[in-house]
Amino acid sequence: MSSWLGDGQTGGMVQGGGVELDRVRELRQRGLTPKEIARAVGLPPARVTQLIKAMAAAEAVDPTRSPVVECWVSSGWSAGLTVTGHHPEWLDEPGDDNASSGLVGVLLAREAGRSRVSVCAWLVDVYCLGVKNDLGPTRTYRADLPMTVRNFFAVFGTRPLAAPLELAQHLVLGAVDYARSLGFEPAAEADFADTRGHLGPWEGPSAIRFGRDGQPFFISGPNDNPSRILQQLERAAGPGNFHYMIGVPE
DSSP: OEEEEEOTTTSSEEEEEHHHHHHHHHHHHTTOOHHHHHHHHTOOHHHHHHHHHHHHHHHOOOGGGSOEEEEEEOTTTTTTOEEOSOOTTOOOOOOOGGGOOSEEEEEEEEEEETTEEEEEEEEEETTTTEEEEEEEEEEEEGGGHHHHHHHHHGGGSSOOEEOOHHHHHHHHHHHHHHHHHTTOOOTTHHHHHHHHGGGOOOOOOOSEEOSBTTBOEEEOOTTOOHHHHHHHHHHHTOTTSOEEEOOOOO
């Protein structure tokens, strides 16, 4: 009996005996180097290296196409926003709207194979600037996911809410579209290109009306340039058509 594995380097196929492959896989999972595996199984080192590369290619999982394991948003995400349509699964635990900073956390984990998950997270300014920061993709063991969720949302001071992928898409990608309409790109655009795929295909428009009560509301943070942002808001929205707050303690 033979096992066939795709060769990630050449695009061809690699053939090896099932017992041979199983033994190489077992030793590799134990942390042995290709040379050590070659000595243990009596194969040339080049052959062992070829098998290891082929196994890695065959076992690789594209997390952007994998099932969603968990999706979370920070509670109070809807403060100051309007949602059109009927979305009973878009749950929230709103607090004081007047105390809202407009910052929403979103975390998404997808299957990544072999008891691992691939995690991306976003800090979203839903009132004005869109994505202010994003993290990932990061691969971690599924058993460690609760700690990852807890650490990311700790800054919000409230427990996160389980959410459907659809809400994550409308929050993150909708906020990006809204910010772009005002002339603002994601703060770390290169990084956002890496995390965007985790959200999957989405055409929009968002069912969420962004801005606080429908108008841009800029709340300055420690890394913002208030004068530049206010000048852009005057160009995009017009004087008197936006609000702002500067010098808010961190």
